[in-house]
Amino acid sequence: MIVVNLDVVMAQRKMSLNELSQKTGISTTNLSILKTNKAKAIRFSTLETICEVLNCTPGEIITIENDSK
């Protein structure tokens, strides 16, 4: 299962959702969908913008976790 760790990276960078929204130009609604792992897909352009603003790699934001079923 792919997990978005946007909240962890944001906390490490001490950046709020509103600040990230202002810097990336992505709406808070969409960032919230990403943060809560409700997103079904992410565009390369969106990922690039977020990585540029947060100064991180895509691997830090998106990780894969084994399903514990």
Next chain:
Amino acid sequence: MTIVNHLDYYHTEIKKGMNFMENKLSIYTYKILTVISYLGLFILITLPWSLKIFFPNELKDGIFYWYMMINLFIAGSLACFIIRELVKILKLIVIGNPFTYEVANSLKTISTLSIVIALLFFVKCFIFPTLYTLVVTIVFAIIGLMTQIFSGLFKIATDVKNENDFTI
């Protein structure tokens, strides 16, 4: 940046205009459907009398009268349910959210009801055959099949919309 802003502005304005037109059309259709539903209910209630008025010669035999009464009453009731489903769909269009599973389900219900009406009139083709019966059978069978296809189409469209909405 300014060009993009202008394009965005015009795009929003065009969308607003289209929404207004669509809503206006939907509101008129809604009014027409409401009138039809009341008319349908009126005809259903007055069926025992109106049948005698519209078919004075054909319905002299008591069995045919009762057969026609039951047949038309069931078909009329189903038609009223179809109108109710259409109103449901229209309401979702007016809200601006037509691509939902609700619409797909409503279309499927309309399809089932139409096919039942077609079957009722198909049976009537053998008992009390008229050209009108044959036409109604064919029309309702086609409506049933068409709405079945549209139901599937709306289901796929809803899936695609949901996926698009959750693509960031």
